[in-house]
Amino acid sequence: MKKFFPIVAFIAVALISLTMAGFAYFATQEAARIKFEATADDALNRIDSRIDLHLSLLRSTQALFNARNGGISRGEFKAFFSALDIDGNFAGLRGIGFLRLVKTGDEVAVERALLHDYGASHVIYPSTTTLSWRTPIVQFEPFDTSSQSSIGYDMFTEPVRREAIEKAMADDQQHASGRVQLGQETGAAQTFTGFLVFVRLNVETAPDGVNASTSSTSGFLYAAFRARDLFQTALSRTPLLPVNIEIYDGKVDANNLLFQSETPPVSTFGEKLVVSREITVAGRPWTILFRPTSAFSQPSSRAIPVMLGLFGLLLAGAIALVARYQERAYDAVSLLHETTEKSLLEKDLMLQEMKHRIKNSITRVLAIARQTASQATDVHEFSSSFSARLQAMAASQDILTRSRWQKADLGDLLRIELGQVFGKELPEGILSGPEVLLDETTTQALGLTFHELATNALKYGEAGNSANNRKGDWALKVDWSVEGRRRDRTLVLNWREAGQKKLEAPVKTGFGTKLIDLNVTRELRGTINRDFHDGGLNVEIRMPLSD
Missing domain, CATH: 3.30.565.10 (Histidine kinase-like ATPase, C-terminal domain)
Structure with missing residues (x-):
């Protein structure tokens, strides 16, 4: 038995050392996972707070229209929007607009109002539809060359937008659309991936002096968001986070991709440090995937388990040699x-x-x-x-x-x-x-x-x-x-x-x-x-x- 004692001692100490190195490795991986999940939650909070800030602007606009019972002229709306400093405070917001809700066949009255407000003829398009309702754009700020052509566009004819508008008809909550290409409806040369958020506008229809609270939907306020500008602004706060982000409308699918970070993920961790989060934006579920970039550092060095394992093997070898020398001395x-x-x-x-x-x-x-x-x-x-x-x-x-x-x-x-x-x-x-x-x-x-x-x-x-x-x-x-x-x-x-x-x-x-x-x-x-x-x-x- 004593002849095998050095071998047994080496195997025992080596197994204990390798086990400790394994525990250290898994502890390192777990610490990295916990740290990265905290980083991902930080990024999620930045995105969520930025979106909530933009949606609060839509609520403020809704409050303005409600205070005037929907009677906001183009000049008043432009003055209100200019005072907000959209470029400085609401980066990623393409603009805010108002859709007039009319029955199909009553387009002439809306076109006459557009001629009065803009001093130019704006035809509601597409010109034909099989739907019962039409929701043409009658106001939009900032009003520039690219948005001028959008006046009169009927969003109810586009399926993705129509789905969100129909949900907004049912209640007073904000409802986000799916992934859309902003500017595509106007034939613009450059389009942007984004989404829209709609909220209905109710106006009182009872005459003044009559004690009644009858109201009806006159149209919908909406905010248009450029996804890339919105999310880059949310993530550009210091300190910068070492995360690669993919945001999907609904389930993870290439056709549902709203945004993807430019900084590529690091392949060192593989799929071990992929954090998935689900949030609801204006009643619509999103899926966000977080992956670490090369800037992500683990809380402890990955070399520690390796060094621990090597030290254990060296210790096992030293013990085996000492046992061998003792055996020889005994012999x-x-x-x-x-x-x-x-x-x-x-x-x-x-x-x-x-x-x-x-x-x-x-x-x-x-x-x-x-x-x-x-x-x-x-x-x-x-x-x-x-x-x-x-x-x-x-x-x-x-x-x-x-x-x-x-x-x-x-x-x-x-x-x-x-x-x-x-x-x-x-x-x-x-x-x-x-x-x-x-x-x-x-x-x-x-x-x-x-x-x-x-x-x-x-x-x-x-x-x-x-x-x-x-x-x-x-x-x-x-x-x-x-x-x-x-x-x-x-x-x-x-x-x-x-x-x-x-x-x-x-x-x-x-x-x-x-x-x-x-x-x-x-x-x-x-x-x-x-x-x-x-x-x-x-x-x-x-x-x-x-x-």
């Missing part, structure tokens, strides 16, 4: 502790082995001396044979010491160890097997094992007698083989001792036997099986081989 301490214990065990084992090996060496020297003396005919022959065998033991020990520090061949190791014990050159045939190269650890362990097996064979078996048999008939055979391939190789070694007497398993296990078992099972991670039978002893050693 190093554990390895040092294990090595120390192993060194102490090896030291103790080495001391025991030195004692045991010295004892065995003395035993072997005495055995060689005794065997040499039994075969020698005189002292000179004994001295010569005994010295030669001692020198062979020393040479074999020196070869074994050198072979333990490099790759050693299994066959050479067996020859050295057996020759060291038995004190003579081994005849051909007692060792058989392929070439097997052993590393340092395996060489040391097997060298001790073979030494102990050979010593036991010398002490207790017939190998010692056969070693002194001049005919070379040995009671010891050692063969080995390798099973498997590459990393799965296994060394199988068979140690066979033959003799005349029956061998039995010892009741008490000596140090030599323990040493053999420790070497094979612990050092070499193998197995050892001993088979004591009537004809002698078979020992099978199986151990894995490294590459």
Whole structure:
């Protein structure tokens, strides 16, 4: 589990950091949305207040006409309008006019009145209509070249205007028309997108002195608005707002577009910061869309979530590295502790082995001396044979010491160890097997094992007698083989001792036997099986081989 702790720590801290960065990102987006909605509401209030100001002018004009019971001459109306300073105070207002309500067929009386007021002939147009009512323009201010041609125009013949006029007939409220092109009815060269607001004008019809309040609709007052001038004036107040505005008459549709800001919206936010508002202007619903422009700044930097996420990843990496270094330090301490214990065990084992090996060496020297003396005919022959065998033991020990520090061949190791014990050159045939190269650890362990097996064979078996048999008939055979391939190789070694007497398993296990078992099972991670039978002893050693 501790090996995966750095990875787990990195993933945990990274997930927490990324979660915090995600929350920070969404908080930033939410703060931007709230701020922009406040900006959009500010823009909406500016538009609403500007429209209300213009409609208040229409109400004032209505009050003027009501005070005179509709009897306002062209001169009086012009004086009233000139005093308002329309260009300075009511930018976006095209003008204010009065429509006379007459039945179809009674146009002559209206045309006669127009001739009297303007000193020129003005015909009501379009000349023909299938409708019951006509509402020609009889007064309009400011009266200029462009508006002169509009005198006499019957607005009731145009469907969009007629819809608003019919609503104004039903009550005393103001009613806005849909989207219209101002100047289109007069054939003007330049037209403007805008809208009209109508309100009916009632006059008392009862004679003076009669206590009655009978009244009837004599016509309609209306205000004409140029949409672009009106909304640009409303939004030009300082501070300028970083919004792009689209205003639609009714639902959002290209055919209903009244106004669109010249400053394009910024595409960074996409559709996330699109605010939609619906307002009612003179009884007609409008839809307004607000989008941020490049001048809009978020309340907090968008880099904060990114920096928070990067900082969290760096912190997760640092924690993972610290955990990794701690793990390595712990492993190093554990390895040092294990090595120390192993060194102490090896030291103790080495001391025991030195004692045991010295004892065995003395035993072997005495055995060689005794065997040499039994075969020698005189002292000179004994001295010569005994010295030669001692020198062979020393040479074999020196070869074994050198072979333990490099790759050693299994066959050479067996020859050295057996020759060291038995004190003579081994005849051909007692060792058989392929070439097997052993590393340092395996060489040391097997060298001790073979030494102990050979010593036991010398002490207790017939190998010692056969070693002194001049005919070379040995009671010891050692063969080995390798099973498997590459990393799965296994060394199988068979140690066979033959003799005349029956061998039995010892009741008490000596140090030599323990040493053999420790070497094979612990050092070499193998197995050892001993088979004591009537004809002698078979020992099978199986151990894995490294590459």
